[in-house]
Amino acid sequence: MLKIEHLKKNYDNFSLDCSLEVMQGCVTGLIGQNGAGKSTTFKAILGLISIGGGKVTILGKDLQRFTPEDKENLGVVLSDSGFSGYLTIKDIVPVLKKMYRNFDDSFFMEQVNRVQLPFNKKIKDFSTGMKAKLKVLVAISHNAKLLILDEPTAGLDVIARDELLEMLREFMEKDEERSILISSHISSDLETLCDDLYMIHEGTIILHEDTDVLLSDYALLKVEAEQYSKLDKQFILRSKKETYGYSCLTNQKQYYMDNYPKIAVEKGTIDEVITMMIRGQEQ
Template sequence: MNNIEIKDLSKKYAGFLLDKISFNVPSGAIVGLIGENGAGKTTTIKSILNIINSEGTVKILGKDSKAHEKEIKKDLGVVLDDSFLSAYLTPKHINSVMKDFYQTWDENKYNDLLKQFGLPTDKLVKDFSSGMKMKLKIATAISHNPKILILDEPTSGLDPVVRSEILDIFRKYIEEDETRSILLSTHITTDLEHISDYIVFIDKGKIVLNVPTLELLEEYGVAKCTKEEFSKINEKDYVSYKKGKYQYEVLINDKNSFKKKYGITSIDKPSIDDIMLFYIKGER
């Protein structure tokens, strides 16, 4: 079952078009939405949440996101990179406010999370560091036990220790109930290698890749070959290539078949960043 189903989602701005994108967020899965800054990640998330008006259909927990908006939002926990309730509230105030939004608000869970994250309850949010602010946003997003978490750039600007702590929280959130899902947009792709089940890669408003993370990491490869070797490779057998001074680097999506077919054994395991770069900067 899919917790989120997105079909032909489009949004036009001057100089930018989110072009009929479709993808799903299955139940029990963490889906990473990746792409360059300005590729359309935040526009996609804002469209899913009806913060902006877009065309296409979004179904959340089987219901149309526009027709059942309020009902659906009771089951969502959202973290936005640049927006929160107010900088002039304390975590204690936030608890008092959120109680009125969610019937399922779990005050004990919220207070436990604040304790776990080492966040003071009486300090104004404006005096928090970026890491503390993000932890507070996450604690706020998960304390009503939502079925789906939607997170826009939750790890950007944070140091590796805080990032790792935050990723642990997401892992635990899914482990607690495997019908839950997380949709997470980021441009720090190394985070996704550890926690995501699927990768959806957006470039210039279009989805260029939508695959299980394991497939991406296990089956993709970067073959290094000479000009002569490259000239023998069929165009259908590679995604894109980069021409170096002495050799060609070729991104392939089925390294075992490639190895057998062409006998090229110098194949590196690419990171998600490498793959992204090949898609954006590579030639075809």
């Protein structure tokens, strides 16, 4: 559905070199700190900024050959995009009908009522959550094959985030050939939604893993200095000096549980994996 090969973009104080792939029927997450390169990657994928090298293939076509008709197969949410605040939902429905040949206005209005968005209220008077829901509803209402969503849950409360993620789950359930690429710095949003995760740091992908594997096989080992010196480190990805000794990130939790029954093994959350991958020392 989407393949990026060494996508490059250089600024004065930032360089992007990103490779990732979104498979058909999958939800792929791109996670990382603010400023890690998520938005730059998304804008480059969509041709909104020039690139310094690499190749982008979307729905089997090179980005350079992507036509306006092809773009109708994409549903896009960007953090800095949106409608004029002086319009209402009533105003934008005819606009969307003109923009997208496959716009499903009955589905759109059904969802507007379901998530209780006001039909005649100016968008500038919407809450942050209302604006976010509207952008996602537009993205999923024209039978897109691929959603590209940049931080769609940013700034939302827990309830609004859950409602938005539920929309995306239902979007995927209706057609097994659909796919989503979604970015977030709120990792808990992606744990239950994504099939696989890419971790980006300073413009480079530093980890790619299936979400189930990340949650089941990755762990933090908490060891004293003496234990650390005797530890088999072939499955240690990163380690960090702590007051008690060392914290070690592994992707083979069971190996250490079986062979080192006296050390503390803690299930690593995605946030802890991110922290260790960024701040820990490589073995």
